[in-house]
Amino acid sequence: xxxxxxxxxxxxxxxxxxxxxxxxxxxxxxxxxxxxxxxxxxxxxxxxxxxxxxxxxxxxxxxxxxxxxxxxxxxxxxxxxxxxxxxxxxxxxxxxxxxxxxxxxxxxxxxxxxxxxxxxxxxxxxxxxxxxxxxxxxxxxxxxxxxxxxxxxxxxxxxxxxxxxxxxxxxxxxxxxxxxxxxxxxxxxxxxxxxxxxxxxxxxxxxxxxxxxxxxxxxxx
Amino acid sequence: xxxxxxxxxxxxxxxxxxxxxxxxxxxxxxxxxxxxxxxxxxxxxxxxxxxxxxxxxxxxxxxxxxxxxxxxxxxxxxxxxxxxxxxxxxxxxxxxxxxxxxxxxxxxxxxxxxxxxxxxxxxxxxxxxxxxxxxxxxxxxxxxxxxxxxxxxxxxxxxxxxxxxxxxxxxxxxxxxxxxxxxxxxxxxxxxxxxxxxxxxxxxxxxxxxxxxxxxxxxxx
DNA sequence: CTATTATTCAATTAATCACTTGATTAGCAG
DNA sequence: CTGCTAATCAAGTGATTAATTGAATAATAG
Numbered sequence: 481x482x483x484x485x486x487x488x489x490x491x492x493x494x495x496x497x498x499x500x501x502x503x504x505x506x507x508x509x510x511x512x513x514x515x516x517x518x519x520x521x522x523x524x525x526x527x528x529x530x531x532x533x534x535x536x537x538x539x540x541x542x543x544x545x546x547x548x549x550x551x552x553x554x555x556x557x558x559x560x561x562x563x564x565x566x567x568x569x570x571x572x573x574x575x576x577x578x579x580x581x582x583x584x585x586x587x588x589x590x591x592x593x594x595x596x597x598x599x600x601x602x603x604x605x606x607x608x609x610x611x612x613x614x615x616x617x618x619x620x621x622x623x624x625x626x627x628x629x630x631x632x633x634x635x636x637x638x639x640x641x642x643x644x645x646x647x648x649x650x651x652x653x654x655x656x657x658x659x660x661x662x663x664x665x666x667x668x669x670x671x672x673x674x675x676x677x678x679x680x681x682x683x684x685x686x687x688x689x690x691x692x693x694x695x696x697x698x699x700x701x
Numbered sequence: 702x703x704x705x706x707x708x709x710x711x712x713x714x715x716x717x718x719x720x721x722x723x724x725x726x727x728x729x730x731x732x733x734x735x736x737x738x739x740x741x742x743x744x745x746x747x748x749x750x751x752x753x754x755x756x757x758x759x760x761x762x763x764x765x766x767x768x769x770x771x772x773x774x775x776x777x778x779x780x781x782x783x784x785x786x787x788x789x790x791x792x793x794x795x796x797x798x799x800x801x802x803x804x805x806x807x808x809x810x811x812x813x814x815x816x817x818x819x820x821x822x823x824x825x826x827x828x829x830x831x832x833x834x835x836x837x838x839x840x841x842x843x844x845x846x847x848x849x850x851x852x853x854x855x856x857x858x859x860x861x862x863x864x865x866x867x868x869x870x871x872x873x874x875x876x877x878x879x880x881x882x883x884x885x886x887x888x889x890x891x892x893x894x895x896x897x898x899x900x901x902x903x904x905x906x907x908x909x910x911x912x913x914x915x916x917x918x919x920x921x922x
Numbered sequence: 923c924t925a926t927t928a929t930t931c932a933a934t935t936a937a938t939c940a941c942t943t944g945a946t947t948a949g950c951a952g
Numbered sequence: 953c954t955g956c957t958a959a960t961c962a963a964g965t966g967a968t969t970a971a972t973t974g975a976a977t978a979a980t981a982g
Contacts, residue, residue, distance in 0.1 A: 490808055491805065491884050494804050495729050497798070498797055498802075499725070500969095502717070502720030503717055503723070503969095504969085505714040508720065521930090522927090522928060533972080533973080537971085540930085547797070555927060555929080556927095556929085557929065565793070566797060569790075572790045573790060575786060577715055577719045577767065580766075581766075583715050584712065584715045587712050591708040665708065721939095725940075727940085742960090755940080756959095757960060757961090758940085773948090773949090775958090776959080777949095778960090923982100925981085925982080926980080927979085927981100928979085929976100929977080929979100930978095931975080932974090934971100934972080934973080935970100936970090937968100937969080937971100938969070938970090939967080940967080941964105941965085944962090946962090947958100949956105950955105950957085951955085951957105952956105
C-alpha cells in the first residue's frame, strides 16, 4: 500500500513528497517565477525556456506535493503558490544552500558580486525613504510580473527598457532597484547600467517575494 | 561541465542538491534524529532500523548537500546538523507538508490526535511554569538523546521506563511531556499512560529541537 | 461545424537513485 | 602481529525520474 507500514515511515514518506518536489532545478526555477505571482503554463514555459509539456508535468508534480494550486480561466490554466509558507520554504532552502555549499558562494561571488559589491538597502530603509520621497524605487522585472504585484510606490522599468529611461532620472536622487530575489541578475545588471550613466543606484536586499513575505505594503492587481 | 551553462541554471542546480537531500524518507528520518543532537553512524542505524552501510551512504549525501557535518573520534564518526538553519529548514518542510497535504493531516489525525486531542502547552508557558515549580517537565526520549541536550529543568524518563515511575508522581502536580517533535509518538504515548493512572498530563508543543530553535534555555553535555 | 490555442496525456529513452551485498579501510586492544 | 569494531567503499539490482515526442483533450473564435 502506501509506502511503509509504520506511522513514522508513512509520515516521512509524505514529507519526502515535498522534498522530491524541491529536488529538481527546473522545478525550483518555476517556483521562483511563481513566487512573483500567478502565471499560466505557456507563460512560464516561455520565461523558463522549457517545452510546454515539460513545464506542465513539473507543475503537476508541484501541485501533487501541495506547493502550488491552479485555476482554469478560458483556455488557460493559472498556477500560483499555495501559500506564503511555500515562499518561505523556498527562501529557507536557498539560504541553507548559500550558507553551507561552497559552490553557491562561488557562483554568487563570480556572477553577482562582480557587478555590485555594495551592501544592499534593507527593506525597512527603502520603505521609509520611498514614503518620504527621498529615493525612487524601480522594479526591473518584466511588466507581467510587476502587474501581478509590486512594492508600493515602485515604478516598473523592465531591464530591457532601462536604456531608454536613463535620461529621465534626476542625478541627485538615489535609485533603488529590485527584482525577483537575491539570486536574480536583473537588479544587479540594472545598477551597473545606472552607475555607468553617473547615477546613484543601489539594490534592495532580496526581491519582491521577500518584501511581500515581510508583510510590507504591496500593490496587487 | 557542471550542470547547465547559464548562471541561473547553475545556481538552481545547487539549490536542487539540497532539495535532493530532502527527497528521501529515510534521510528525513535521519535528519530528525540528528536534530536531537550529535550521533554516530551505528547508533543512527540502530534507532532508524536501517543497515549501517545504507545509513552511511545517506549521511554522506546529507553532507554533500551541506546539511550535516561529521567529526571522527576513535573508531566512531559523529554526525550533526551543520546549523540551526538546517533544523529550521526541516521544520518548515514538515509544516508545509502538514498545511497542504491531506494525507499528512489524515495520518496525524488517525495516529496522534486519537491519543491526545488536548491543546499542547506553549513553549513560553512551560518555560514560566517550570521556573516557578508549578509543573514538572519530563523528557521521554531515549537517554542518549536527553544527554545530548534537553530542556532546562526537565527530567529524563524514557517512554519504556515510564511504567516504573508512575507511582513517584504527585497527583496534584501537572506533568508536561515532550519528545523529538510534533510528529513523534513518544510524548503522545506518555500522556496516555500518565492519564490512565489518573495523573494530570499534557504535551509540550513540538519537541526539543523546536525549543532549542526558539532560543529557550537548554542543558547540553 | 472547423480551426486555433492552451494544456494535458501517454509512451519512450536515458539517467539517476535506493538498497543490498560483500569487501576494504581505519583505529584500537591485547 | 592478530582480532575486533565502526565506518566506508564498490558493484550490481530494480525502481524512479526527467525530458522528448506526438497524440489527445478542452475552450474558444470564426
